[in-house]
Amino acid sequence: MIIVKDLKKDFGDLQVLKNINCHIEKGECVVVIGPSGSGKSTFLRCLNRLEEPTAGKIFFDGNNIMDKDSDINKVRQKLSMVFQHFNLFNHLTVLDNLMLAPVKQKLMSEADAKKKAMGLLERVGLAEKADNYPAQLSGGQKQRVAIVRSLMMEPKAILFDEPTSALDPEMVGEVLDVMKVLAKEGMTMVVVTHEMGFAREVADRVLFMSDGYITEEGTPEEIFDNPQQERTKAFLSAVTQK
Amino acid sequence: MKKSTTRVLAMCLACLAVLGGMFFPVSSPAKATDVITVGTNAEFPPFEYIGNDGEPDGFDMAVIKAIGEAEGFEVKITNMEFKSLIASLSTGSLDAVIAGMTVTDERRQSVDFSDSYYTAKQCIVVPADSDVTSLADLNGKKIAVQEGTTGDLLCTPAEDNEVITDASTEVKRFKKGTDAVVTLNNGGVDAVVIDKNPAETFVANNEGKLKMIEDETSTEEYAIAVKKGDAELLEKINSGLAKIKEDGTFDKLVAEYIGGETEEEPAEDTEKLVVNVGTNAEFPPFEYMGDNGEPDGFDMAVIKAIGEAEGFEVKITNMEFKSLIASLSTGSLDAVIAGMTVTDERKQSVDFSDSYYTATQCIVVAKDSDVTSLADLNGKKIAVQEGTTGDLLCTPGEDNDVITDENTEVKRFKKGTDAIVSLNNGGVDAVVIDKNPAENFVASNSGKLKLMEDDTSTEEYAIAVKKGDTELLEKINSGLAKIKEDGTFDALVAQYIEDNTSTEKEASDNIVQEFINNLKYVFVDTNGYQLMAKGLGVTIGISICAGILGIVLGFILALMKLTETRKKRKTVMSRIAGAYIDIIRGTPSMVQLLIMFMVIFRSRYAVVAAILSFGINSGAYVAENIRAGILAVDVGQMEGGRSLGFTYGETMRYIILPQAIKNVIPALGNEMITLVKETSIVGYVAIVDLTKAGDFIVSRTYQAFLPLIAVAIVYYILVKIMTKILAVIERRLRQSDNR
Ligand SMILES: Nc1ncnc2c1ncn2[C@@H]1O[C@H](COP(=O)(O)OP(=O)(O)OP(=O)(O)O)[C@@H](O)[C@H]1O
Ligand SMILES: [Mg+2]
Numbered sequence: 001m002i003i004v005k006d007l008k009k010d011f012g013d014l015q016v017l018k019n020i021n022c023h024i025e026k027g028e029c030v031v032v033i034g035p036s037g038s039g040k041s042t043f044l045r046c047l048n049r050l051e052e053p054t055a056g057k058i059f060f061d062g063n064n065i066m067d068k069d070s071d072i073n074k075v076r077q078k079l080s081m082v083f084q085h086f087n088l089f090n091h092l093t094v095l096d097n098l099m100l101a102p103v104k105q106k107l108m109s110e111a112d113a114k115k116k117a118m119g120l121l122e123r124v125g126l127a128e129k130a131d132n133y134p135a136q137l138s139g140g141q142k143q144r145v146a147i148v149r150s151l152m153m154e155p156k157a158i159l160f161d162e163p164t165s166a167l168d169p170e171m172v173g174e175v176l177d178v179m180k181v182l183a184k185e186g187m188t189m190v191v192v193t194h195e196m197g198f199a200r201e202v203a204d205r206v207l208f209m210s211d212g213y214i215t216e217e218g219t220p221e222e223i224f225d226n227p228q229q230e231r232t233k234a235f236l237s238a239v240t241q242k
Numbered sequence: 243m244k245k246s247t248t249r250v251l252a253m254c255l256a257c258l259a260v261l262g263g264m265f266f267p268v269s270s271p272a273k274a275t276d277v278i279t280v281g282t283n284a285e286f287p288p289f290e291y292i293g294n295d296g297e298p299d300g301f302d303m304a305v306i307k308a309i310g311e312a313e314g315f316e317v318k319i320t321n322m323e324f325k326s327l328i329a330s331l332s333t334g335s336l337d338a339v340i341a342g343m344t345v346t347d348e349r350r351q352s353v354d355f356s357d358s359y360y361t362a363k364q365c366i367v368v369p370a371d372s373d374v375t376s377l378a379d380l381n382g383k384k385i386a387v388q389e390g391t392t393g394d395l396l397c398t399p400a401e402d403n404e405v406i407t408d409a410s411t412e413v414k415r416f417k418k419g420t421d422a423v424v425t426l427n428n429g430g431v432d433a434v435v436i437d438k439n440p441a442e443t444f445v446a447n448n449e450g451k452l453k454m455i456e457d458e459t460s461t462e463e464y465a466i467a468v469k470k471g472d473a474e475l476l477e478k479i480n481s482g483l484a485k486i487k488e489d490g491t492f493d494k495l496v497a498e499y500i501g502g503e504t505e506e507e508p509a510e511d512t513e514k515l516v517v518n519v520g521t522n523a524e525f526p527p528f529e530y531m532g533d534n535g536e537p538d539g540f541d542m543a544v545i546k547a548i549g550e551a552e553g554f555e556v557k558i559t560n561m562e563f564k565s566l567i568a569s570l571s572t573g574s575l576d577a578v579i580a581g582m583t584v585t586d587e588r589k590q591s592v593d594f595s596d597s598y599y600t601a602t603q604c605i606v607v608a609k610d611s612d613v614t615s616l617a618d619l620n621g622k623k624i625a626v627q628e629g630t631t632g633d634l635l636c637t638p639g640e641d642n643d644v645i646t647d648e649n650t651e652v653k654r655f656k657k658g659t660d661a662i663v664s665l666n667n668g669g670v671d672a673v674v675i676d677k678n679p680a681e682n683f684v685a686s687n688s689g690k691l692k693l694m695e696d697d698t699s700t701e702e703y704a705i706a707v708k709k710g711d712t713e714l715l716e717k718i719n720s721g722l723a724k725i726k727e728d729g730t731f732d733a734l735v736a737q738y739i740e741d742n743t744s745t746e747k748e749a750s751d752n753i754v755q756e757f758i759n760n761l762k763y764v765f766v767d768t769n770g771y772q773l774m775a776k777g778l779g780v781t782i783g784i785s786i787c788a789g790i791l792g793i794v795l796g797f798i799l800a801l802m803k804l805t806e807t808r809k810k811r812k813t814v815m816s817r818i819a820g821a822y823i824d825i826i827r828g829t830p831s832m833v834q835l836l837i838m839f840m841v842i843f844r845s846r847y848a849v850v851a852a853i854l855s856f857g858i859n860s861g862a863y864v865a866e867n868i869r870a871g872i873l874a875v876d877v878g879q880m881e882g883g884r885s886l887g888f889t890y891g892e893t894m895r896y897i898i899l900p901q902a903i904k905n906v907i908p909a910l911g912n913e914m915i916t917l918v919k920e921t922s923i924v925g926y927v928a929i930v931d932l933t934k935a936g937d938f939i940v941s942r943t944y945q946a947f948l949p950l951i952a953v954a955i956v957y958y959i960l961v962k963i964m965t966k967i968l969a970v971i972e973r974r975l976r977q978s979d980n981r
Contacts, residue, residue, distance in 0.1 A: 050881055077887035087882030091900045101886035104896060153886060 001026045001157055002047065002124055007056035009042055016042045018212035020056070024157070027186040031220075034209035035115050035235055040192045043209065044159050048072075048079050049188065061156060078103065080235030084162040086142040088134040094121070094145050095130040098152050113152070120148040124178055140171030147178055157188035196239060198209040200224055208232050277316045278475065280306050281336040283324035288499045289342035289360075289464070292321075300789025301499035302340040305359060306466065308491045309482030310801050327354050331469045338475060339467040354470050356479045358463035359492075364393050365441035366455040367434040374433055377457050381408035383432040386422035387415055393435035396460055405459070412782060419444070427451070471623065473639065497553040515554040519545050520575040522563035527738045528581035528599075528703075540738035541579040544598060545705065547730050548721030567591050570708045577714060578706040593709050595718045597702035599733075603632050604680035605694045606665065606673040613672055616696050620647035622671040625661035626654055632674035635699055644698075658683065666690065667845030764948045770939040775951075777935030778956055784931065785918045792917065793910070796864025799823065801894075803869050808890065819865065826862035832923050834859055839927040848927045860917050871906030872898055902974040911968035915961050922957075932956060 002024040009017035016039040024030050030047050032040050045051035047058060049065060053191065058065050065075050089097050098117035102108040121127045124144040134142055142162055150158050160179070164172040176198050183189060183202045193199065199206055199220055206223040208216040210231045216223065226235045284290045284298040293299030298321045310317040320336065326345070330336040331353055344362075345355050368374045374383075377396060388391040399406050414420040414431055419440045426434050427448065434441075438456065445454045466483075468475045486492045523529045524536040530539050537560050539797040549556040559575065566582070569674050570592055583601075584594050607613045613622075616635060626632040636652050638645050653670055655661040661673045662683045673680075677695065684693045705722075707714050725731045765771045799819040806816035824835070838855035839848055875898050883893030925934035936953035940946050 013444060048885060050885060073887045073889055075887075077886055078402065081881075081885040083878060083881065083885075085878050087876075087878035087885075089882065089897050089901075091897075091904075100896060101888065105887060149886070 001028075001061060002190070003057075003059040004047070005057040005059075007043070007058065008054045009039070009046055009051060010054045015212055017046065017053075020212075020214060022207065022214060022217070024188065024190060025030060026156075026188055028204045029183040029191065029202055030189075030205045030207060031190045031203040032190065032192045032204045032207045033194070033196070033199065033223075033235070034207075035231075038209045039212055040209050041161050044081075044161050044190060044192050047159055048076050048081055050081070051213070077101075077107070077153050078156045079159065080153055080155040080157075081159045081161065082143070082146050082150055082163050084165050086139075086146045087165075088142055088146055088149070090134050093131050093133055094126070094137070097134070097145065098149050101149075102152050107153070117148070117152060120151055121145075123197070124148055138171060139167045140174045143167065143171075144178055147175070147182075151182075155187075157190065158182070160189065160191040160193070162192050162194065164193065175188060194239065196224065196236075210235070276314075277318055277339040278310070279318045279320055279321050279335070281322055281327045281339045282341045284321045285324070285325060286342045290340075299385065301495055302342060303359075303485070304495045304499060305483075305492065306338070306340045308486045308495065309479055310483040312491075313478045313482040315478065323795060328467065331467060334469065337468065337472070338479065339756055341775055342464050343467055344462040345465045349467070352470060353467040354472065354476055355465040355467055356476055357483055358465045359483055360464040360771065361438070362392055362460075362462040362464060363438040364435055364457045364460040365394055365438045366457060367423065367436060367441050367444060367452055368455065369426070370453050372432070372453070375436070375455060376460065377405045380411065380433055380435070381406055382410050384412045384430070385415065386425050386431040386434045387413055388419050388422060388436055392460065392462070393437070396457070397435050401771040423448070423452075487571045494553060516557055517549065517554045517576045518557050518559060518574070520559045520561055520566045520569055520578045521580045522566060529579075539736060540599075541581060541703075543734045544722075544725070544731065545577070547581045547725045547734065548718055550721075551724040551730075552717045552721040554717065557699060567706065570706060573708065576707065576711070577718065581703050582706055583701040584704045588706065591709065592706040593711065593715055593716060594704040594706055596722055597704045598722055599703040600677075601631060601699075601703065602677040603635055603674055603696045603699040604677045605696055606662065606675065606680050606683060606691055607671065607694070608665070609692050611671070611692070614694065616644045616674070619650065619672055619674070620645055621649045623651040623653065623669070625664045625670040625673045626652060627658050627661060631699060631701070632676070635696070636674050662691070664845060667840065669845035696704055708796065709784040743860065748824055760948065764939060765952070770935075770949060773930070773935040773938055774932065774952065774956065777930055778960075779922055780849075780924075780929060782934040782960070784849065784921050784924060784929070785914070786979065787853040788856035788860060788921070789914050789917055791853065792860025792864050792913070795857060795861030796866075796868055799861060799865035800868035800872065803865065804872060807873065823862045823865055831856070831859045831920055832926065835923060835927060841975055848924075848929050852921070852924045852929055856917060856921060859920075860913060863913050863916075864910060867909040868902065868906050871902040871904075871909070874905045875901045904972075907972055907975060911964065911971075915964055918960060918964070919957060 002022075004020050004022050007017055007020040020043060022188070033045065034040050035211075042051055046053045047060075049058075056066070060075055060079055063070055065072060069210065089100065092100060095117055098120070099110065099113040102113045102116075103110050118127060118130065121130055124147070126141060126144055126148075127216075128152075129137060129141060129145070129205065133144070137145065143166075147158075163179070164167065164175050167175065171197065176195065179189070179191070179198070180202050190196075191203075201220075203220050206218060206220050207214050208223060208227075208231070209227070216227065216229045216232045223232065227236060268952045282298055282302060284292045284300070286300075288300055289302045290298055290300040290521065298319050303319060306319075307317050320330075324341060327336065327339045327341055328349065330798070331339055339353070342360075345358060349355070364377075364378060366374060366380070380397065385397045387397055394413065394415060396403070397411065399409050399411050412431075414422070414425065419434075419436050422434045422436065423444045425431050425832045428909065434444075435457070436444075441454050445452045465811065466479050468479065483492075487497075506772075520543060521529045521537055523539070527536055528539050537558050542558060545558075546556050559567065560567075563580060566575070566578045566580055567588065570578055578592070581599075582588070584597060588594070595667045603616075605613060605616060605619070613619060619636065626636055633652065633654060635642075636645055636650065638648050638650050640781070651670075653661070653664065655664065658673075658675050661670070664670050665673045673683075674696070675683075680693050684691045705718050707718065713806060722731075725734075765774070799822060802815040802819035803823070804816075805813045835852060835855040838858075839845065839851040843851040872894075879901065880893055881896050883897040884890070888896065911950050921931060922933035924931050925937060932953055936949045939949035
């Protein structure tokens with residue numbers, strides 16, 4: 001579904017992504033871990049070109065999205081993203097947040113969008129919040145709405161950038177539960193997270209990033225129970241010590 | 243017995259004379275009653291003086307002749323020394339003496355006096371609160387008098403003046419009593435000493451402000467003296483005097499010889515000639531409907547002044563211009579004064595008086611202009627004063643034979659000065675305007691402008707009377723000559739034509755009433771409120787247009803500048819917007835306005851220039867407000883939008899701008915309020931906005947406080963309303979912030 005070839009990204013003199021190659025299969029849930037500043041977010045944001053890659057190729061559903069001909073907006077409709085800080089539209093109600101993109105982009109009629117939105121809200125237990133503004137929701141509720149918002153687009157894959165890092169601990173579970181369900185249903189997901197428990201339980205594959213490279217990858221068992229690289233070991237022992 | 247016989251005889255004679263002496267030629271046995279010799283001393287004007295023909299003339303001469311006419315005797319005047327008069331009566335070389343002679347007990351010893359024909363009593367007119375009670379109190383003060391009158395003599399310190407002895411007493415001598423009273427009202431003098439009759443009129447006209455003190459010591463009765471015991475002649479004189487008083491002759495003579503004021507006694511009004519004057523009150527400043535609904539204007543003032551000078555009353559009738567001449571012919575009007583131009587055609591139907599006004603149009607052009615006549619102005623740009631003859635001359639129309647080119651552009655200004663400024667700026671090629679102001683303008687722009695008279699347009703205004711009514715025509719011409727001579731005419735020209743904006747305000751001593759009067763004067767009488775309303779409209783109009791332009795420009799500029807944020811580097815658009823904002827914010831809006839108007843628009847389309855200038859200025863500030871408002875929206879909002887497949891523009895439109903507006907509105911509102919207040923400088927480019935209107939009222943009324951405070955209040959209210967509207971909008975926008 002997503003193929004990354006020789007992806008490079010510089011911020012001025014700073015080489016953040018030096019050379020990234022990876023394949024993400026359809027229906028796969030890939031978790032990306034790594035030390036802070038290693039370029040996880042940058043990698044994820046390059047996948048939908050929120051960050052413009054310096055070099056390399058990215059294929060989504062068989063098309064090189066780095067091609068001049070490809071319409072990145074069309075790509076993004078099917079390659080959603082969920083942010084650490086939710087990025088809900090503050091001036092719109094929950095329902096309007098959900099309906100805005102599909103309706104304005106003429107992917108659905110208003111009625112269909114509303115029906116779909118209410119159905120999804122029901123599934124994440126937020127139906128009664130439909131007419132509230134984001135400012136009136138808790139962090140966990142906001143993130144669930146954000147996930148629903150990306151689902152509204154009926155995406156082929158969803159990118160998660162530390163979806164629970166901004167949440168109070170007691171709210172982390174409710175968001176991870178939604179993500180687990182999505183994974184079980186076969187949604188293609190790339191998740192950057194520090195939730196090792198989630199990675200171990202849900203991930204089909206774990207990528208370890210450090211210094212601009214994917215330095216180690218494997219099943220959760222391989223990475224967590226038997227890491228090969230010193231960097232990986234150091235990182236994992238630091239994380240689990242906490 | 244002999245006495246009673248002569249009395250009966252005299253009475254019979256009087257009756258006969260009245261009935262018609264022609265059929266009963268006077269054949270009295272009494273000697274020489276048909277010619278009486280009257281002595282005078284022709285050195286006491288206006289009562290007696292040597293006339294132009296070398297013969298004694300004056301009021302007294304006219305009175306005695308009128309008496310003679312009434313009584314059927316002929317009067318032979320002999321001029322001699324005053325002190326010889328009484329002696330001459332006694333010796334019989336004179337039958338009577340009329341010489342402004344005061345009746346005194348001393349003289350009664352030597353002569354018999356007729357009934358008094360004139361009471362000369364001096365009055366002191368002072369402000370109501372003055373403590374002057376007698377002539378003696380005027381010592382050392384400033385006194386206004388009518389030149390050469392008894393009052394003058396009474397007040398002037400001199401050897402034989404026993405009352406006013408203080409040499410520092412200042413006596414101001416005026417030709418006219420009214421001028422003396424005006425000076426008193428203005429505080430220029432402490433008192434006016436004047437004959438009783440006019441004094442009464444003045445005090446009545448200035449009700450409550452002036453009071454009058456009669457100077458009993460100066461009361462003098464003038465009478466005609468006859469030889470002691472000549473009862474026959476005395477009877478005749480008294481009878482004749484009674485007759486001429488009754489038939490109005492006497493009053494006419496008083497009016498003619500002694501002065502305009504004395505004839506205003508209401509008792510005599512019925513005797514006064516009433517002249518029906520027609521006008522068409524649609525030709526300001528010559529004639530227009532005054533505030534009281536009566537025709538007013540220069541012409542009305544002129545004809546009334548002529549009436550006053552000639553002792554006739556003027557009754558004004560307002561009608562259609564084209565009916566005026568017909569009404570003269572039918573006799574329903576005696577005269578017409580209506581800014582009527584003397585034409586040969588009209589001369590067929592009416593007789594015209596001497597011209598009282600010459601209206602010549604002048605062409606004012608730049609010194610180097612090659613315009614030499616009105617015809618040269620075809621297709622050019624001409625500035626005129628709205629509604630004047632110049633306007634008519636220059637406006638292409640069916641009946642305009644000179645300016646035939648439809649492309650000729652006529653700019654109408656309220657003020658001649660503005661027309662000239664436009665000419666100086668090159669906004670127009672010529673100014674066509676009345677000669678008087680034209681001369682002033684050329685003089686004050688020495689070397690830059692030149693003036694050409696348009697002789698074809700010279701118009702003489704005259705008063706029309708019914709054809710053949712030479713009597714009235716002579717009166718009018720004589721009256722016109724008089725008011726021209728005594729300065730009245732020039733004063734009226736100054737009042738009505740050269741400064742037709744001045745209106746007198748009512749005076750009052752009550753502070754509250756005075757304030758109300760003042761308010762009325764400043765805002766109502768001089769049309770201040772209309773000016774202000776128009777000015778407010780202009781201010782609002784310019785503000786709204788400039789505000790809209792500013793917001794549109796500011797929005798575009800903000801987006802141009804934001805390309806820099808998006809692309810993370812300077813772009814051509816962001817550079818242009820940056821330079822624009824930099825320049826506009828770095829220069830005064832006043833200078834921008836002047837550059838826009840004078841340099842870019844070359845002194846034309848002031849309002850457009852103002853709107854553009856303020857819009858462009860405001861755009862720079864609005865751009866920064868909007869940009870800041872957009873940048874204040876969290877970047878996550880843009881990423882959220884983009885990640886859902888929205889384009890940059892769509893994200894802006896659906897997500898960023900709706901949120902930015904909330905941030906921008908307060909700053910934008912402040913910018914709009916600033917804009918409204920900043921438009922107050924448009925007066926510099928000859929736009930009459932609210933501020934300029936206030937300024938105009940100040941220059942019209944010579945009062946600064948009321949107009950300027952009023953202007954400030956109106957601005958304040960305007961800003962207050964805007965603030966309120968802003969608060970409502972902000973509240974609406976805050977809805978999504980509710981937690
Ligand atoms: N817009 C940017 N401009 C310049 N440098 C950036 C930018 N975004 C990220 N970086 C730098 O790139 C490096 C990688 O950042 P990135 O956010 O991808 O790290 P991360 O792995 O996601 O870290 P964390 O776990 O803290 O989120 C960091 O050193 C960061 O300072
Ligand atoms: Mg990160």
